Amino acid sequence: MLNNYRQQMSCSTESPESSIKICIAMTPEEKREIYRFRYQTYIEEMSKHPEEVDYDSKLLYDEMDEWAVLLYAKVNSEIIATKRVNIGTIADFPKKILGFLSLETFQNFNTEHGERKFAYITKVMIAPAHRSSPVLYLLIAKCYEICCHKHVQFIFGACNFHLLHLYEHLGCRRYCKNFHHSGYGLLAPIVLLIEDIQYFRKVRSPLFRIARNRGVLNTKAIEWFDTMVTNNLPSINSQIIKEEELWSILCKRLNCLPTEAITLLHGLSEAAAKKFLHSCGIVVQCYPEDLITVQGDVSYSYNILISGRLKSLTFHRPIKEYITPGQHFGANGLTEHNKHREDIAAISSAEILVLSGICFQKFHRSHPDIAHKIVQNSISLTRKSYLD
Template sequence: MINNNEKTNSYATIIAENSIEICVAKTPAEKREIYRFRYQIYVEEMSKNLAEADHNNKLLYDELDEWAILLYAKIGSEIIATYRINIGTMTDFPQEVIKFLALDTLSNYVIEHGSPKFAYATKVMVTPAHRSSPALYLLMAKCYEICCYKQARFLLGACNFHLLRLYEQLGFRRYYKNFLYPGYGLLVPLVLLIDDVEHLRKLRSPLFRIARKRQSVNTSVVEWFNAVFTSNSSVINSQLTTEEELWSILCKRLHGLPTAGITLLQDLSETEAKKLLHSCGILVQCAPDDIITFQGDVSYTYNILISGRLKSLTFRRPSKEYSTPGQHFGANGLTEQNTHTQDIAATSYTEILALSGIAFQKFYRSHPEIAHKVVKSIINTRKELARIK
């Protein structure tokens, strides 16, 4: 049975979807509006320091825009979201893109099976007022349809840690090592296998309702990908792991209960802590020299060291290190957006638990009692640290 609130939310979603129009930019004027929209989000809102930004004209564009498909969502005449897709063979992409997305390895499949095109999605953004709307899904759905039409087997991209849960919900997978991109920080390469309809079904991805209607699906790409990239992978997919499984993994990693080893959880019951971690957390692996936080960047996560070692590159004398499992590092980006005060890098193979501020906003609405305890814990910890100093 659907209650009144569910009916209202469902009706609101239908209205929102009906009012959002998905377009492909064709004219120079449309493209310029997208470049201006990007500048507003990345530079003015998120304070990113990007070399390609045209500050005089307040535009953001680069060489990939010259041959990209530029999608945008609008309500009336207002752009509320945008998504860029480049579809081509490996030789069409800059060398740096080939390197950090491992296109040379992926090309082994596409060459053998006669489907040489890759799709690379970047510059994905939604205006703050519409980040809870269907805008991102509608853009993703259009992107998926374009990939099917163009016969691209792999839809590739990359994101920061706080967005990993969102992309895994859609059906993307982590498959390769992290890389540093100037102005954007440490990014994780992602891939959506266009033909892996079963994966989309298991995830209950919103893309499944499109994928299930496809007449022809090539499952050999899924088998090949799993053999090459995931057979020895230590990646724990946030959407395929239950509360109990994640809790068990953390207990083993921390050699004890997370409620005992993680200060943030100290006021929560075991049931509450499980729900918070499963709803907002994601385990991420980092290699030596991966710089996880950058001084001056806005934080969108609450980072907890699970294993390995970290050090500050900012405070060298005395050297500040992080080596205690359960230890928090970096600025709080869970309950508010603060600015990092240090560059912090991994000095060994490291695993961290990143709690997403975006996921916490949703969690706050569905579990306000637990969320209030988390906010109070962070405030109390901050006061205690100030008192000690």
């Protein structure tokens, strides 16, 4: 049945405003092009070191590609983005993925369509020149359409912290503890509920336009999720929290104004600092032994500890020099893409403020004066760190 649906969906859908075509890979040649595009993005550009790499042929693939739906976007004949979705029962997924995503928790939810099916999205990659285009939304929309057809209620994924702001805007929710994936770093599990229409509306998800046209919705999955999952692991959603609320939380955690504790904000007015933090920041909960930065990995965010304690596993420091609330740690990935120089892990439950470089690019266009001051501060801090 899945093969038949692949044939039906393999005809491209085109976005007239950008000439982006979304396709499903059907041939070995198409799949090989995707594997090569993955290698170029993850290995050559991002300097990641996943286990499943064919360095000789410059291809990135693994056993889950054998039963996945491989989506890709192209402009003319050039692949500009790709995404993989695996749809199956809990028995189809490797044990390590069941553990990472806590899939067995979702077995408790009853479904009207026989054996429960889950969707797992991975290998999402976009070429640098198209990361501000609508291509991610087009891929998500196609995936959403496929999962609706297969009666999937939950679409799972995981992302690095700097992408949480983006995925929460699309309609995803955080729901369980982070996990470390070799070659990809510390990841936050996320889930998108197919019929979460009110939530889509609340976070202004572009999926709302599709979801509201699906007719009568079954809200049982949403009610179950809110009762069993959300209440047990609350998080600060970047799309729901208001500027004043985020500012108040940071003041409480830091025991002072963020403009006093966070050197990156020095010289900004309170109003400007609030706008910047709300537009680019997301609060993430970490747990003891979470490895937050990995030496040699490219940074895409600017991280600030706001509660708890962290330590370097690379450079042994006295206890009094452990990273404490208000301090920046790791490489600057907000205004440039530097590589982390040390492994840093949590030694207690901790919260970090992640300032996303992706969000900062958009913020720079809409608030250039504030962004310019942030860039100036980051340059000064970088010079100081090298002198130290």
